[in-house]
Amino acid sequence: MSFEISKSFKYLESSLQYRAIRQDLISGNIANADTPYYKSKDIDFENMLSKEASKEFNKNDNKLELARTTENMMPAIEEENSDEPTIFFRDGHLARNDGNTVDLDVESTELSKNNMMYNADIEALKKQASIFRAVIASTKNI
Known part of the structure; x- marks a missing residue:
């Protein structure tokens, strides 16, 4: 059984996961600063968080559909819907x-x-947890 404190809770949780991945990538870049032919890596962080936010907050992306003048034209390639960061x-x-x-x-x-x-x-997570605790504490006194 799972519950949510708020809609932003899952968003913050995802943000922490992506920040941890980014920390590892940047640390790896620094560790390989003297490695010949090493290419520095990063994560497409903002794109992943905007996907997560639109899932959590039900935002419509207002995508513009590709106009097709005939049925013989290839349809637009859909953006891959992966939860893995790029x-x-x-x-x-x-x-x-x-x-x-x-x-x-x-x-x-x-x-x-x-x-x-x-x-x-x-x-932000600590603040949400303290609000949640305050609500529980206030209901105990009723």
């Missing part, structure tokens, strides 16, 4: 002479941003 290689960073694309300044900045957001998610 891991990609970060582009835009200059590779060093050994082909490594890890930039320690970028990685440490992303690591600290991810850590702050992880802590903010934890605090």
